[in-house]
Amino acid sequence: MNLGDHPDIRTIRVAAADLNGVARGKRLPRRTAESAISSGTRFPLSVLNLDIWGEDIDDSPLVFESGDPDGVARATERGFLPMPWLNAPTALLPLWMFREDGTPFAGDPRHALAAVLDRFAARGLTPVVGTELEFYVIDDTGPRLRVPPSPRSGKRRQGAEILSLRALDAFDNFFTDIYDGCEDMNIPADTAISEAGIGQFEVNLSHETAMKAADDAWLFKLLVRGIARKHGFAASFMAKPYEDYSGNGMHVHVSVLDAEGRNIFDDGGPQGSDALRHAVAGCLAAMPGSTLVFFPHATSYDRLVPDSHAPTSVGWGYENRTVALRVPAGAPAARRIEHRVAGGDVNPYLMLAAILGGVLAGLEDAVEPPPPVTGNAYAQDLPQLPGTWAEAIDAFDSCPQVARIFPRELVSNFVATKRQELHYVAELSEREKVDLYLDTV
Numbered sequence: 062m063n064l065g066d067h068p069d070i071r072t073i074r075v076a077a078a079d080l081n082g083v084a085r086g087k088r089l090p091r092r093t094a095e096s097a098i099s100s101g102t103r104f105p106l107s108v109l110n111l112d113i114w115g116e117d118i119d120d121s122p123l124v125f126e127s128g129d130p131d132g133v134a135r136a137t138e139r140g141f142l143p144m145p146w147l148n149a150p151t152a153l154l155p156l157w158m159f160r161e162d163g164t165p166f167a168g169d170p171r172h173a174l175a176a177v178l179d180r181f182a183a184r185g186l187t188p189v190v191g192t193e194l195e196f197y198v199i200d201d202t203g204p205r206l207r208v209p210p211s212p213r214s215g216k217r218r219q220g221a222e223i224l225s226l227r228a229l230d231a232f233d234n235f236f237t238d239i240y241d242g243c244e245d246m247n248i249p250a251d252t253a254i255s256e257a258g259i260g261q262f263e264v265n266l267s268h269e270t271a272m273k274a275a276d277d278a279w280l281f282k283l284l285v286r287g288i289a290r291k292h293g294f295a296a297s298f299m300a301k302p303y304e305d306y307s308g309n310g311m312h313v314h315v316s317v318l319d320a321e322g323r324n325i326f327d328d329g330g331p332q333g334s335d336a337l338r339h340a341v342a343g344c345l346a347a348m349p350g351s352t353l354v355f356f357p358h359a360t361s362y363d364r365l366v367p368d369s370h371a372p373t374s375v376g377w378g379y380e381n382r383t384v385a386l387r388v389p390a391g392a393p394a395a396r397r398i399e400h401r402v403a404g405g406d407v408n409p410y411l412m413l414a415a416i417l418g419g420v421l422a423g424l425e426d427a428v429e430p431p432p433p434v435t436g437n438a439y440a441q442d443l444p445q446l447p448g449t450w451a452e453a454i455d456a457f458d459s460c461p462q463v464a465r466i467f468p469r470e471l472v473s474n475f476v477a478t479k480r481q482e483l484h485y486v487a488e489l490s491e492r493e494k495v496d497l498y499l500d501t502v
């Protein structure tokens with residue numbers, strides 16, 4: 062978006078994703094736009110390491126110990142983007158953080174993904190990623206959460222309607238605004254469907270290079286939440302807003318191209334190549350330690366219910382939706398891994414760093430995975446993911462596979478963040494937890 066072509070833009074926002082994926086930034090007058098691009102914007106480094114309430118982390122080395130120094134937040138390659146959910150014409154400039162000497166700030170989740178992608182590039186490889194994002198539309202104005210009334214009929218849906226056109230059409234203006242916003246923001250929104258929960262929908266984002274896919278997912282969540290509020294209701298990606306209905310996931314499809322643009326997972330047949338199996342093995346090895354990335358919040362673990370299409374075990378299989386890693390059928394040239402673990406409440410940059418870091422470790426080590434799972438994975442004796450937030454925090458802190466993927470500074474910052482949240486969330490009621498996470502994640 063060239064601001065010169067949009068004289069109606071009155072203000073700009075500059076923002077980066079913190080470790081929770083929350084946008085942290087500033088509102089600036091339009092006249093400062095050129096400076097924001099050329100010189101960056103100064104933020105305290107600690108801004109990218111706040112808890113879910115936006116509070117500093119107790120005893121963080123980024124705060125009092127070091128004097129709470131500034132970093133320089135510079136524009137990403139995305140440039141200015143419209144913010145169609147605001148009334149006044151406004152542009153958003155996505156940022157990522159650097160230290161004063163120009164080196165990347167290791168505590169920035171976007172830099173964590175960039176470091177993994179640099180390692181792929183050194184091997185002449187390029188990951189390609191597509192995402193599937195589930196969310197609920199919710200009327201949160203009363204004492205309990207409900208599906209909003211349809212703007213078309215004024216009625217509320219009484220039950221789930223999987224792949225229902227009627228459910229989609231009930232919110233046609235909302236989805237039209239989402240797709241228009243995606244077009245303006247260069248987000249490759251593809252198919253939209255109604256899902257298994259009341260007021261639950263899924264939108265697929267087409268395959269892109271990995272950093273573009275992470276940016277797209279982060280921006281899509283901002284867009285959807287903003288457009289929903291403009292229409293008078295909420296849209297939430299929290300892992301499980303309703304006890305009795307399906308949770309929100311974010312499935313990720315991954316393939317890897319070589320320097321000639323060939324899919325290294327394709328061997329011409331349905332089983333896929335040695336590289337596919339090695340990538341699967343690496344993902345499985347990194348999965349338990351990365352659980353905190355895939356389930357980062359107190360309510361994330363509410364989604365881990367057996368027989369609910371939310372994987373609880375460490376396994377893989379062909380065309381099997383009960384496992385954590387599914388290898389879909391289809392044309393060999395499109396052979397890929399579907400990573401089905403993460404909830405909708407993740408930070409997309411950390412999520413893709415964890416997944417692709419596991420893929421890369423598998424390619425580097427060239428190890429074979431266990432046999433693929435056939436049948437219902439929930440009914441089989443498979444290694445289990447950490448089942449509680451506290452267990453996931455400890456696993457992330459000590460896991461050697463995590464240490465291969467993420468810099469120690471980020472690991473320490475994320476663990477300190479989650480331990481602080483674990484302490485204070487324990488004081489909240491269930492409704493207070495919903496109020497905390499509904500719009501933030």
